[in-house]
Amino acid sequence: MKRVSILIPAYNEEESLPLLYRRLADLMDAQPMYAWEVLFVNDGSRDHTLAILAQLRESDPRINYLDLSRNYGKEAAMLAGFDYVTGDCMVIMDADLQHPPELIPDMLRLWEQGYDDVYARRRTRGRESFLRRRLTAAFYALLRHTTRVPMQPNTGDFRLLDAVCIRALRRLRESQRYTKGMFSWIGFRKHELLFDQQDRVAGQSKWGFFKLLNLAIEGITSFTVAPLRIASVCGAIVSLLAFAYGLFILLKNLIYDDPVAGFPTLMVTILFLGGVQLLCIGIIGEYLGRIFTETKQRPVYFVSSYNGERAD
Structure with a gap:
């Protein structure tokens, strides 16, 4: 039976x-x-x-x-x-x-x-x-x-x-x-x-x-591990955007003699990059936390x- x-x-x-x-x-x-x-x-x-x-x-x-x-x-x-x-x-x-x-x-x-x-x-x-x-x-x-x-x-x-x-x-x-x-x-x-x-x-x-x-x-x-790959892709995209934006500001200043709005541009850039970095660190932290827990090998x-x- x-x-x-x-x-x-x-x-x-x-x-x-x-x-x-x-x-x-x-x-x-x-x-x-x-x-x-x-x-x-x-x-x-x-x-x-x-x-x-x-x-x-x-x-x-x-x-x-x-x-x-x-x-x-x-x-x-x-x-x-x-x-x-x-x-x-x-x-x-x-x-x-x-x-x-x-x-x-x-x-x-x-x-x-x-x-x-x-x-x-x-x-x-x-x-x-x-x-x-x-x-x-x-x-x-x-x-x-x-x-x-x-x-x-x-x-x-x-x-x-x-x-x-x-x-x-x-x-x-x-x-x-x-x-x-x-x-x-x-x-x-x-x-x-x-x-x-x-x-x-x-x-x-x-x-x-x-x-x-x-x-x-x-x-x-x-x-x-898709979140880790997404974090890597986000980092690459932000880097390219930052480079393109910096090149745009440089050319705009050289060709049109247009002064750069320093403080607003700086604050927006810092806050944006800081948010992306904190998000990526949080994703990495989730995986590191799992590694930390598993390495203790508790029942x-x-x-x-x-x-x-x-x-x-």
Whole structure:
């Protein structure tokens, strides 16, 4: 009997967990041909998430939970799940039921046909602001056009991965992670499933504007050096423009005896060049910061307990 693991990172999801468990239990009971494991990763929740997971574990041995020592973020929580799942395949989904569990049988059917990565692509995004949708579309477009890795647009973490993909992801240990890009980078045989993303059943999204912006920067700096090349091109263009403008001022003064407006010209030139330099330094700083973080080689996460037992 093949074993299917469901990986669910959870951070302050006490309101969603009872509803999520009921739908997962219905799914598992309707698919007795598989052995099921549901692994929750409690990412340092401050509410009663951990206590609810312990209660679910007592009532259903198919439920396992991993308690991290603090809040490391969803990307690190998923890596912890990769390390602890035991299934022949793994389904990653959110705890807020925006990812419908009823899609999992379709994923399993495609997995049985030989696909290693069955990813769910959003047909609709549920209740999101117009600005967030446009910025998300712009980010995916930018990432696809600046990296050689084929990125799937409008696709999140909701997917089924074969054990071969899980083993590959375990080997990617960088601390600043963009897992959506890693799914594409490792390759293997992929298939798309369309789905309608649901609204949260309870609570509020943990992904504010600045967290999404930080994740976007992680994605860009993890999978492309295009910003560095853009900075180099900007430097070359500004140098050429400055040379052309200096030549124009010189000829204008020699031919027409036209006095140079010194102070305004100087201030505009200094501010423009200073802005370009600061932008380029900032881009270089983002990459240097990643190098600094990775060279320390710190573990991505620490585990406090597994199924209520203290970690060694």
